[in-house]
Amino acid sequence: MPLATTSTGGNEPLLQENKPAAAEKHTSVSGAVFNVSTTIIGAGIMSIPATLKVLGVIPAFILIVVIAWLADISVEFLMKFTYAGKSTTYAGVMRESFGRLGSVLVQICVMTNNLGDVLSGNQPEGSEHLGVLQKWFGIHWWNSRAFALLFVLVFVMLPLVLFRCVESLRFSSAVAVFLAVLFVAISSVMAISALFQGKTETPRLLPHLDNKASFFDLFTAVPVIVTAFTFHFNVHPIGFEMDKPSDMTSAVRISLILCGTIYFTVGIFGYLLFGESIMSDILVNFDQNSGSPLGSVLNDIIRISYALHLILVFPLLNFSLRANIDEFLFPNWPVLAKDNTRFLSLTFVLLVVSYLAAIAIPNIWYFFEFIGSTSAVSLAFIFPGAIALRDIHGISTSRDKIMSTVMIVLAAVTSVIAISTNVYSFFS
Template sequence: MVSTFGGIVVFSIIIGDVLCGSDNGGSVHLGILQEWFGSHWWNTRIFALLFIYGFVLLPLVLCRRVERLAFSSAISFILAVFFVVISSMLAISALMKGQTKSPRLFPDLTNGGSFWNLFTASPVIVTAFTFHFNVHPIGFELKDPLHMIPATKISVVLCAAIYFATGLFGYLLFGDATMSDILVNFDESSGSSIGSLLNDIVRLSYALHLMLVFPLMNFSLRANLDELMFPTRKPLAEDTNRFIGLTLALLICCFLSAIAVPNIWYFFQFMGSTTTVSIAFIFPAAIVLKNVHGVSTSSEKMVAAIMLVLAVATSTIAISTNLYSLTSN
């Protein structure tokens, strides 16, 4: 639940970055609303997110069955692919003009701190591929829960392809200036050669994608939270008061969190090195090693033990490095 909550808060922060821009370490990136209408009180982050939550996300999260989100989920996937296609076209265009950044095959390890900073990438990667909490709530809504097996495999492959393409083309365009939220680089002050129209299309397409993915993540979070808090009550979809109460409470908490912590890096780092690494690696490895039903082979136990040690070590180093960076700044 913590991972899911952190994920939808990250979505909210990114949407806020797209609409209202960000100011990270003195580097100011304008949002779409500021570029179109100038800076006003009504297009600040808090009011823009309040409008999105009230008029876009709230109607979507009020859907009680996951099949009602099928159409919006399909559109969100198309928008994600559209984002990658446009980004690749921009990168190829910049490459032909000789305006791309030269990617490094190996990290710059000029000092010890740079080496330890490599481990801060692992929480981001782990978070990107941690979807386990969505499998069961969505699978129970399907006519045949076994359909989740091929759906999960296809999803992993598609996500890996989209992540790889986004990272590659993003670095070709922005190099070391790439921010934790790459969408804020697609603004008029980013120094890229692309037109403002394509900049806005890229950012809006992915922001809309996140808005449509948000209710699916919220569905899993709400279902898991309800099962934890009310295990003996009737199904959530059949209890209107409980359904609306949980839905509104989660939306309010997500909104306040997105306003209080307007940088996705903190969520990625500490969530990715604690809860998500536990869900993705530590708990599965512990289950295999425990071997309650006696089905684990010796080779599986060996792999699980190695995975457990690596997960704990990497997570510990990542947490320590992030804490050191926070205290030293």
């Protein structure tokens, strides 16, 4: 197998210099499922119930299914052209098709998308939401936001981000998936209990359209779900540690089914619990007074479990963020994993920047809306579709080209409408 060269996109900084032989690969399908699922779920699950409030249950379900299906097709395009070429990275595949500009666009989108996820936090304007530790022990310096984040950064995140192989994160990813499932399970129990007590609200099956603006507001929900299914920046690091391409295809499809089920379950039960009062981040709803000791305990468990989930998501997002920053800044340097000084320096700088930004910018959810309409939709649909249409290896079928065109057109139209609507709402 030919070596990956700088002219074709270079090497994934944390991967082998060439496409590894089967004997060198060791990632199992289950390990890949955990890593892909953890990358997918991330913080996106928190906004899914709000999309059901905007869209209604039926359109939201259809949209989740369609976007998951298109995500599977876009990954198929990426892997097909990766194995047909010489590169082992997303940026490299784009470089093969569109030159240096293509690889730079991917790197910028990955850095924008992942940096936003890495820095995620939420503090609604005009309200204060105490952390679980502050609720239990009162407000002290040692359980403040700044100190708690610093403790987690040093003793949990730092050891995990020092791993130089995605496969090494499979156990933390498995725990992250379990915590997300626990969140879904507790939410479901609470919703079913409220249903029997007659305290739930009937979910709206279709959107409520009362004026022209409401119709265009529906498009703002699309980028949220697209962001929730954007994991393409980790396809190459995970895929090239597996025995064969079909294993990655299986892992991706299992993960999409699992995550799609989790998303819709959280959405429907979250809607049952909170109805029209659902916040853009449903975790804020679980901070409200439940009215019973058991409900308060369940609220705390949900908040803790998801906080731990997000902590374990960080290393996977940081993995691709660090790799793309290195590839962008040092395209002709040796492999990052083999350069201890550069690897450690970049790792520590990213941790420090992430910490300072998380303290200074506790609310970036408006930023997420624009990420979903730009970098996320480009990584998930526009770039893979463009690669298949460019077809430099002559391997795209008629079906591939039709699907690529559909993906690009749908992504572009919905993104333009969503951005325009958000801008209009911001200034109106």
